[in-house]
Amino acid sequence: MEKKRFLAVVMTVMMIISMVPSMVFAAAPSGELGGKLKVKGLATVGTTVNADYTKVTPEGVTDEDFTFSWSRQTEEKELTQVGTEKAYTITQDDLGYRLVLVLTPVDGSGLTGTLTAKTLEVAATEEEAKVVAAQTAENTEDTQQAETVDGTENAQLEEDTEDADNTEDLQQNGESEQEDDSENTEGQLEETQKDTKEDSDDSQMKIYTEDQLHVDEDGNVQTDETEKNEPADSSEAPATEDNADASLEAQSLDVNTGNLNFSDIEENYTQANEKLSITVTNTGDGDITLKIPKSDYFDVMNEDGSEAVSGVQLAKGASLMFMIQPKTGLTKGDYSDTLIFESEENSEVAVQVTAEVSVKEAAQEQITAIQADPESFGYDNLKEGYETPEATTITLTNTGNTTVSLAQPYAEYFDIGELSASVLEPEDSATFTAVPVTGLKAGDYLDSIQIARTDTEGQEDVLTTIKASVTVSEVEKVYKLSVTPEELNFGKAKAGYSEAPKAQKVTLTNEGNTNITLNAPSGNNFKIGKLSATELAPGESCTFKIRPKEGLKTGSYVESVVINNEQQISAAVKVQFTVKAVRKAKIADPADNKITGISPDGYTTQSKITFTAVGAGMDNESPGKGDVRYVPYNWKVINTNSWSSAPYTAAFGITKAGTYTLTVVFDCQKYNGSEWKNTGDQDTKQVNFSITQAQTVTATPTPTPQPNGATAKSAVKTGDTTNIAPFVIILAIAAGCIVGVVVYKKRKK
Numbered sequence: 001m002e003k004k005r006f007l008a009v010v011m012t013v014m015m016i017i018s019m020v021p022s023m024v025f026a027a028a029p030s031g032e033l034g035g036k037l038k039v040k041g042l043a044t045v046g047t048t049v050n051a052d053y054t055k056v057t058p059e060g061v062t063d064e065d066f067t068f069s070w071s072r073q074t075e076e077k078e079l080t081q082v083g084t085e086k087a088y089t090i091t092q093d094d095l096g097y098r099l100v101l102v103l104t105p106v107d108g109s110g111l112t113g114t115l116t117a118k119t120l121e122v123a124a125t126e127e128e129a130k131v132v133a134a135q136t137a138e139n140t141e142d143t144q145q146a147e148t149v150d151g152t153e154n155a156q157l158e159e160d161t162e163d164a165d166n167t168e169d170l171q172q173n174g175e176s177e178q179e180d181d182s183e184n185t186e187g188q189l190e191e192t193q194k195d196t197k198e199d200s201d202d203s204q205m206k207i208y209t210e211d212q213l214h215v216d217e218d219g220n221v222q223t224d225e226t227e228k229n230e231p232a233d234s235s236e237a238p239a240t241e242d243n244a245d246a247s248l249e250a251q252s253l254d255v256n257t258g259n260l261n262f263s264d265i266e267e268n269y270t271q272a273n274e275k276l277s278i279t280v281t282n283t284g285d286g287d288i289t290l291k292i293p294k295s296d297y298f299d300v301m302n303e304d305g306s307e308a309v310s311g312v313q314l315a316k317g318a319s320l321m322f323m324i325q326p327k328t329g330l331t332k333g334d335y336s337d338t339l340i341f342e343s344e345e346n347s348e349v350a351v352q353v354t355a356e357v358s359v360k361e362a363a364q365e366q367i368t369a370i371q372a373d374p375e376s377f378g379y380d381n382l383k384e385g386y387e388t389p390e391a392t393t394i395t396l397t398n399t400g401n402t403t404v405s406l407a408q409p410y411a412e413y414f415d416i417g418e419l420s421a422s423v424l425e426p427e428d429s430a431t432f433t434a435v436p437v438t439g440l441k442a443g444d445y446l447d448s449i450q451i452a453r454t455d456t457e458g459q460e461d462v463l464t465t466i467k468a469s470v471t472v473s474e475v476e477k478v479y480k481l482s483v484t485p486e487e488l489n490f491g492k493a494k495a496g497y498s499e500a501p502k503a504q505k506v507t508l509t510n511e512g513n514t515n516i517t518l519n520a521p522s523g524n525n526f527k528i529g530k531l532s533a534t535e536l537a538p539g540e541s542c543t544f545k546i547r548p549k550e551g552l553k554t555g556s557y558v559e560s561v562v563i564n565n566e567q568q569i570s571a572a573v574k575v576q577f578t579v580k581a582v583r584k585a586k587i588a589d590p591a592d593n594k595i596t597g598i599s600p601d602g603y604t605t606q607s608k609i610t611f612t613a614v615g616a617g618m619d620n621e622s623p624g625k626g627d628v629r630y631v632p633y634n635w636k637v638i639n640t641n642s643w644s645s646a647p648y649t650a651a652f653g654i655t656k657a658g659t660y661t662l663t664v665v666f667d668c669q670k671y672n673g674s675e676w677k678n679t680g681d682q683d684t685k686q687v688n689f690s691i692t693q694a695q696t697v698t699a700t701p702t703p704t705p706q707p708n709g710a711t712a713k714s715a716v717k718t719g720d721t722t723n724i725a726p727f728v729i730i731l732a733i734a735a736g737c738i739v740g741v742v743v744y745k746k747r748k749k
Helices: 002-018 020-024 126-145 151-165 182-193 241-250 725-748
Strands: 034-040 048-057 066-073 079-083 087-089 098-105 115-118 170-172 175-177 213-215 221-223 253-255 259-261 276-282 288-291 298-302 312-314 319-326 333-343 350-360 370-373 376-383 392-398 414-416 429-436 443-454 460-473 481-484 487-494 504-510 526-528 541-548 555-562 572-580 594-596 609-614 628-636 640-642 649-652 658-671 676-692
Touching: 002 725, 034 098, 034 115, 048 098, 048 115, 253 333, 253 350, 276 350, 298 333, 312 319, 319 350, 370 443, 370 460, 376 429, 414 443, 487 504, 487 541, 526 555, 541 572, 594 676, 609 628, 609 658, 609 676, 628 676
Parallel strands: 259 350, 376 460, 487 572
Antiparallel strands: 034 048, 034 175, 048 087, 066 079, 066 098, 098 115, 170 175, 213 221, 253 276, 276 319, 288 312, 288 333, 298 319, 333 350, 370 392, 392 429, 414 429, 443 460, 481 504, 504 541, 526 541, 555 572, 594 609, 609 649, 628 640, 628 658, 658 676
């Protein structure tokens, strides 16, 4: 009995193990998206935020199941896509806007629907982001406590509550989690408030206004000291409004003017010459102890010029005159200050006067000066007959402190360019160019280029002078004649040509510095045209034409055509021309077309018959224009078969005994000088052959194997990549154990 129970337990365990694969092959997630989508990360510029879908249903979704879309939401609720990855780094362009994350299933994932999450408005720093979160928390808390307000106030609070509930961007301890449901928003806002408020003794959460929140140097959100300055109870409260009004009515001051505008002062003054007076009058019901104002820019003095000091008693209805004067040593600039005369008994009893003065730059001594750069220049290497050299640029700078109107400079031996500017303010510059005039003979030339200003009456006053020089030397005579081109090739022509090649032009150029006189050139086998000019000055050119003579015999003609001149300068052009003998075209004979390889002894029904078609002229490897050849085109025994290119060989077999004819068609082709072209003519060649019945051998047919995939079936895809081989082995072991137990029990019986 114990053995049977043991075997039963073993069988049960093995069957349970064999069922494991069915549990492993779970289907891929499918269905409509649900749950909560979050955005993790602080909504500040430079921070990277991430999509968090750990609470999204169905379970088991991965990055491959979704596409991510990050968008910037403007005030008009328009969305501008800024990212398509799971993570997004916030940029400066996002500052002040909300970011919207949309999660969309990929095609074929089996998922439907979309999920959305938003952030709070992006802040510039982490501290600002915490303040925004704290303010959002304040609005949410105020909304939750508003239960006893009237209809109008309640409506406003409900609107605030709705805004807070819809907030999907919540920031906690430097990390932001955004959710698309308002219930989770409320709980996280309370958590955020822990970073921005101080704990009270009764554990009540304090709500601060935006003005009371600020960020300290460590980045923590703090509040001001408003509460510390409030009185502990009503007994410490200040005087009532009525008492304050009564006190104000007891004292009052008046002043005869509210503004003191001083004349402008030049910088570096020793003492301001102007003093302005004001009169302060006690218009109250009693005496006043007057407090004199202090200023960084103005002196307050008594009427006699002595320094005014506080503590002066001003009786009821009495007046005092004070003199106001700018302080000594003020630098260039505009100065303004408010002078407040007040009662020492009550600072709220006061009058004020605004004093203003401008300190201007001191007038400078007028200086007129022009600096030239360079102050002198020269050309020392010019030769007679020189070409215009590169011009020199002179820069004129106003180094004085007055505006200067310049006159256009001029010179005797230089061409002077226009001034780039004729009126120069202090430190401004103008430029002009100077280059030697052409045609100067050998010698030394000095010039003074005067730079002058023009006054209002048109008179010129020289401010500076620029020294300029030119040295021109004699030049040695140079004779040089160039020929272009130096060689002419008239190509080839066939013997008996009717028209000579077209004439070609030759150009002669005087590249020396002295005139050259030319003589007409001549040739033996070439005709020489007339020179277009016989006298060439330096740099000038002339032309003539050359062509082969008519009727030249077969051969190659090369000669040098010499251009003679009185200066004995070597100048020649090499010319060549070839006359070729006429070539006779190679015409292939169609009788030479043939079929080779067919045996006269015949073939059997099991023979493989191979033949070759040989076209006449196919061995012409260097064809000339007009050559003719024959190219095998197609062949036929029973069916017609064509050739597209060499080799022109074919093989076939016939399974029925009899006499047959092999026919080959040849295309006639003619060479046009560059390629072979069909003429349209054809030639046909035939050969007969016989087929006898071969002895039949019976063989056992070999069964044709079926393709491996003929009966294969595709496995069902479940979205699980688990290797099932181990489970198949376990299942086989389990089945073997079951069979073994059954056999064992039968033998026992």
